[in-house]
Amino acid sequence: VRNPMPVLLFILIYLMTMLQIENERELDRILDNLFSEDDAKVEVPLMIPARSRLNMKVFSVPSSMKIGRKCRLHGNIRAGSIDVLEGTVIFGSLRSRGTVSVAGGVTVHGNVESSGKVYVKKGAHILGDVIAKEIFLHEDAKIDGIIEAPHGMHIGWGE
Known part of the structure; x- marks a missing residue:
């Protein structure tokens, strides 16, 4: 696949249809619940201070x-x-x-x-x-x- 964006968009639309998701907020909530680790300590991966x-x-x-x-x-x-x-x-x-x-x-x-x-x-x-x-x-x-x-x-x- 030379340009993966159409394939990724197709997969996203397919998943939204299968899960009967109608709006973006609901999708964000599902993804947050799916990938969140409640027990693990959340670390900031990168923080760049001002004047860096x-x-x-x-x-x-x-x-x-x-x-x-x-x-x-x-x-x-x-x-x-x-x-x-x-x-x-x-x-x-x-x-x-x-x-x-x-x-x-x-x-x-x-x-x-x-x-x-x-x-x-x-x-x-x-x-x-x-x-x-x-x-x-x-x-x-x-x-x-x-x-x-x-x-x-x-x-x-x-x-």
């Missing part, structure tokens, strides 16, 4: 940025503070004016730079340099580049 800039090269956010579990991002990330959760792969660098936290199972194909503190947890792998005032590095984390921490580096920290 997102393009193919840079993700720039004026405040804090939290990157979810098992994400795959291409581009350099700039934010007030950055929290990268488990299993994420970043093809680019992280730069922050505040704290940067890199969880276990995260791979950063670039540098991590901060004017504050950087936390690199167990199982994290950074393929570039880590530059910050103070670095907290777990002994099972990997850093392939240069480590620069004028206010000290703590090894064996954290989980």
